[in-house]
Amino acid sequence: xxxxxxxxxxxxxxxxxxxxxxxxxxxxxxxxxxxxxxxxxxxxxxxxxxxxxxxxxxxxxxxxxxxxxxxxxxxxxxxxxxxxxxxxxxxxxxxxxxxxxxxxxxxxxxxxxxxxxxxxxxxxxxxxxxxxxxxxxxxxxxxxxxxxxxxxxxxxxxxxxxxxxxxxxxxxxxxxxxxxxxxxxxxxxxxxxxxxxxxxxxxxxxxxxxxxxxxxxxxxxxxxxxxxxxxxxxxxxxxxxxxxxxxxxxxxxxxxxxxxxxxxxx
Ligand SMILES: Nc1ncnc2c1ncn2[C@@H]1O[C@H](COP(=O)(O)OP(=O)(O)OP(=O)(O)O)[C@@H](O)[C@H]1O
Numbered sequence: 001x002x003x004x005x006x007x008x009x010x011x012x013x014x015x016x017x018x019x020x021x022x023x024x025x026x027x028x029x030x031x032x033x034x035x036x037x038x039x040x041x042x043x044x045x046x047x048x049x050x051x052x053x054x055x056x057x058x059x060x061x062x063x064x065x066x067x068x069x070x071x072x073x074x075x076x077x078x079x080x081x082x083x084x085x086x087x088x089x090x091x092x093x094x095x096x097x098x099x100x101x102x103x104x105x106x107x108x109x110x111x112x113x114x115x116x117x118x119x120x121x122x123x124x125x126x127x128x129x130x131x132x133x134x135x136x137x138x139x140x141x142x143x144x145x146x147x148x149x150x151x152x153x154x155x156x157x158x159x160x161x162x163x164x165x166x167x168x169x170x171x172x173x174x175x176x177x178x179x180x181x182x183x184x185x186x187x188x189x190x191x192x193x194x195x196x197x198x199x200x201x202x203x204x205x206x207x208x209x210x211x212x213x214x215x216x217x218x219x220x221x222x223x224x225x226x227x228x229x230x231x232x233x234x235x236x237x238x239x240x241x242x243x244x245x246x247x248x249x250x251x252x253x254x255x256x257x258x259x260x261x262x263x264x265x266x
Contacts, residue, residue, distance in 0.1 A: 105158075150164070
C-alpha cells in the first residue's frame with residue numbers, strides 16, 4: 001500500500017462507539033488512546049470489572065509488520081506475569097478486528113501527575129521515583145526484553161505502587177536477526193534502539209520531566225538542562241550516562257547501584 005492510502009486508512013477508521021458490546025462480554029466505556037497501530041479502550045464485563053482492550057487497526061491487520069508487532073505485545077504481556085505490569089487475559093478476533101484484553105492498572109500516569117495534578121519533584125524525590133521504577137524495569141530486562149517506550153504517560157503510580165504499561169514497542173534483545181535491521185534504521189533514535197541503554201535513555205528524559213516540574217525560568221534564554229537545573233555533581237553524572245552524553249550504562253545493575261548510592265540506600 002502506498003503512503004497516501006495508508007494515511008487515508010489511518011484517518012478514516014473510527015474507533016468503536018461507547019456502549020458497544022464486544023465478544024458478547026465487554027462494553028466499551030471510554031476511548032483511552034488512539035495511535036497509528038490502533039485504539040485503546042476502557043471496557044467492563046457484566047460483573048463491572050474493568051479491563052483495557054487494545055484493538056489493532058483493520059488495515060494494520062493486512063500488514064505482516066502490524067500484525068507481528070500486535071502479536072509481540074500479547075506475547076510479551078503473557079511472558080511478564082508480574083504485578084507491576086498489566087496481566088494478559090485474552091486475545092480474540094471479531095468482525096475482522098483483532099483485540100487484546102489486559103488488566104486495567106488504576107493510578108495516575110506521571111504525565112497526569114505533572115501536568116494535571118501539578119506535582120513538583122525536587123532532586124531527592126525524582127531520584128527516589130527513579131529507583132522505584134528501575135526496580136520494576138529490572139524484571140523486564142532480566143527476561144531480555146527492552147520496553148523502548150518508558151515515557152511519562154506509560155509509567156503509573158497508585159499510592160506506593162508503580163506500574164509500567166504499553167508494551168507495544170517492547171522487543172527481545174535476543175531477536176538478533178530482525179533487530180539488526182531495526183537498529184540500523186533507528187541507530188540515531190537513542191530511545192528506540194533494541195538495547196537496554198535505550199530504556200535508560202528514556203528514563204533519563206523521564207527524570208528531566210520530573211526535575212523540570214519545579215523549574216521557574218529566570219531568563220527568556222533557553223539553556224541546557226545542566227545549566228538550568230540546580231543539580232548535584234553525582235546526579236548530573238548519572239543523568240549524563242543515562243542520556244548517553246558520557247559512556248552509557250549497559251546494564252540495569254550498574255545504574256541501580258549508582259542511584260541507590262545516591263539515594264543513600266546502600
Ligand atoms: N493497562 C492499562 N491500565 C491502565 N491504563 C492504561 C493501560 N493501558 C493503557 N492505558 C491508558 O491508555 C492510554 C493510551 O494507551 P496506550 O499507551 O496503549 O496507547 P497509545 O495510543 O500508544 O498512547 P501513548 O501515546 O500515550 O502511549 C495510556 O496513556 C494510559 O493512560
